[in-house]
Amino acid sequence: MNIMKLKIVILLEKYKKVTDVAAELGLKQPTVSFHMKNLENEFGTPLFLYRSGRVLLTDAGRALYQYALKIVSLTSEAERTVKQFASPSQGTLKLEASYIPATYILPKALIQFMKQYPGINNSMTIQSDSLLKERLRSREIQMAILHTSVWYDESFNFQLIVRDEPVLIFAPGHPFETIEKLTPEQIALEPWIQYEVGSCLRGFADQWAELNHFRLWNRSELNSPETLKKLVSGGDGVGICSRVSIEAELELGRLSYAPLPGILPESGGFVLAWRKDHILTPLQQSFAEILSNLYIL
Numbered sequence: 001m002n003i004m005k006l007k008i009v010i011l012l013e014k015y016k017k018v019t020d021v022a023a024e025l026g027l028k029q030p031t032v033s034f035h036m037k038n039l040e041n042e043f044g045t046p047l048f049l050y051r052s053g054r055v056l057l058t059d060a061g062r063a064l065y066q067y068a069l070k071i072v073s074l075t076s077e078a079e080r081t082v083k084q085f086a087s088p089s090q091g092t093l094k095l096e097a098s099y100i101p102a103t104y105i106l107p108k109a110l111i112q113f114m115k116q117y118p119g120i121n122n123s124m125t126i127q128s129d130s131l132l133k134e135r136l137r138s139r140e141i142q143m144a145i146l147h148t149s150v151w152y153d154e155s156f157n158f159q160l161i162v163r164d165e166p167v168l169i170f171a172p173g174h175p176f177e178t179i180e181k182l183t184p185e186q187i188a189l190e191p192w193i194q195y196e197v198g199s200c201l202r203g204f205a206d207q208w209a210e211l212n213h214f215r216l217w218n219r220s221e222l223n224s225p226e227t228l229k230k231l232v233s234g235g236d237g238v239g240i241c242s243r244v245s246i247e248a249e250l251e252l253g254r255l256s257y258a259p260l261p262g263i264l265p266e267s268g269g270f271v272l273a274w275r276k277d278h279i280l281t282p283l284q285q286s287f288a289e290i291l292s293n294l295y296i297l
Helices: 003-015 018-025 029-043 059-086 099-104 106-116 129-137 184-188 200-211 225-233 243-252 282-294
Strands: 048-051 054-057 092-097 121-126 143-148 156-163 166-170 191-195 217-222 239-242 256-258 269-275
Touching: 003 018, 003 029, 003 054, 003 059, 018 029, 054 059, 092 099, 092 106, 092 129, 092 282, 099 106, 099 121, 099 143, 099 225, 099 243, 106 121, 106 282, 129 143, 129 269, 143 200, 156 282, 166 200, 166 225, 166 243, 191 200, 191 225, 191 239, 200 239, 217 225, 225 239, 225 243, 239 243, 243 256, 269 282
Parallel strands: 092 121, 092 143, 191 217
Antiparallel strands: 048 054, 143 269, 156 269, 166 239, 166 256
16 A cells, blocks of 8 residues: 555545546556556555446445544645755745734744745634644644643643733723722623633633632633624723733723733743654744744743
8 A cells, every 4th residue: 555545545535526536636547447446456445436427435434534634634744744854945934823922923033034045935724723733633733732621741842932910901901901900709790792602711701710619601702712702892891811811902092901810720822832752853943943032931
């Protein structure tokens, strides 16, 4: 079994036609058919069904398809990684980050990286922290920038970028502006604009309420820090935000904030995470160094 045969399985699931698979791979149709037959002989079981000019995968074929996706993806990753060691000034830096670090932490580092490596392309995908951790564990991605309070994991290496400072935010003119020392009881009575379940700040807010023996009145739940800030700034609700994410609004007078009173949970921070069995490429190492230098702890 070789990579070409596995690519054929993947493309057959996509196109359902041998002619389309052959065109995609730049092969002749008889060559694709030969590989298909050879693959069935190797496993000793039918992998393909022929129905009205279409090729479908059998149950065994679908089982193989799941592994083929992983093997082909890992092979491509290996090729890209090794090539970067040979040509560190070429290639693409792929970043995956959760919403808050992607918006407020990474742009500064990316600007410096692009100046330092003008010939390197870069791409960034934004996902939730929980999804990024799942993708790291399943080897879909190599590293990610997370917002988390969990510093230890047997599967990951962590590089702390900067600690987080969660604060209570409210609109200018809110009665909280005139109170010198807020109490948990006062805050718990307010309608809350919350982050989605599974996010670091939502976990922090829920733990804070539990530690101080309150239940929060959640009026809205969002996965966008920008939308959350706008809802709070234009209404009577309150919320928790990272101090780093409200710099512009504070300067423009669009938001006010106060430290949370009472018993506080672990605040967490922004970290670069990668699997322990993954060796950072030269580009990834350079980006990690830029992050460390920009945010000296």
